[in-house]
Amino acid sequence: MNVDTEDLIDAAGVAQLLGLARRTSVSVYQQRYPDMPRPIVDLGAGRSRLWSRRAILSWLATADRRKPQDIVKPELKALTLIGERYARGIFRSMYSTARQHGLGRGKQRRELPPTRRAAYETALAEAIKIDPDFRVTVPPGWLDEDE
Numbered sequence: 001m002n003v004d005t006e007d008l009i010d011a012a013g014v015a016q017l018l019g020l021a022r023r024t025s026v027s028v029y030q031q032r033y034p035d036m037p038r039p040i041v042d043l044g045a046g047r048s049r050l051w052s053r054r055a056i057l058s059w060l061a062t063a064d065r066r067k068p069q070d071i072v073k074p075e076l077k078a079l080t081l082i083g084e085r086y087a088r089g090i091f092r093s094m095y096s097t098a099r100q101h102g103l104g105r106g107k108q109r110r111e112l113p114p115t116r117r118a119a120y121e122t123a124l125a126e127a128i129k130i131d132p133d134f135r136v137t138v139p140p141g142w143l144d145e146d147e
Contacts, residue, residue, distance in 0.1 A: 003040060008050040017056050033063060068100035075099070075116060078142060083134030087127040091136065094123035117143045 011023040018029065030036055037055035041048065064071070076095060081088040099119035102112035112118055120136070120143060127134045 003052075007053050008040065009053045009056070010048065010050055013053070014051050014056055017053070017060065033065070035059070035063070068103050069096075071103065072096045072099050078139055080137035081134075082137065083127065084131040087131035087134045090130055091123045091127035091134070094126045095119050098122040 009017070011026045014026045015021070015023045018026070020026065020029070030038070037051060037059050039049040039051050040055075041050040043049070072095070076092055081091055098112055099116070102114040102118055112122075120138070124134070124136060
């Protein structure tokens with residue numbers, strides 16, 4: 001693989017492109033955003049890591065860097081929940097948890113797809129345990145959208 005050395009930047013350069021205050025925040029971003037480009041050169045713990053400036057800029061232009069809560073809240077508002085109050089609360093809680101973990105932004109990695117459908121199915125299964133007649137009305141195409 002050929003690498004343009006003029007394109008390489010260290011963690012301080014990545015932090016500057018991302019608008020982060022410290023270079024150490026880059027590792028936090030790498031955990032929070034699994035799709036963020038990884039270093040091209042990684043010499044191991046405590047040694048230099050270098051990224052492609054172009055790859056970071058390309059990712060930055062398309063990345064959704066909203067907090068998981070900012071993604072989940074409007075999604076829940078788009079739904080109409082029909083059933084017992086406790087079941088509605090369970091659905092909201094389970095949907096929020098499953099969606100945030102699916103997005104890969106929790107402290108622990110979970111093996112959940114980052115889709116609305118996966119979070120919906122997880123939450124619905126739990127709400128139906130509380131209220132077998134529990135239903136959710138979703139906007140057309142809402143469950144088919146992959147993110």
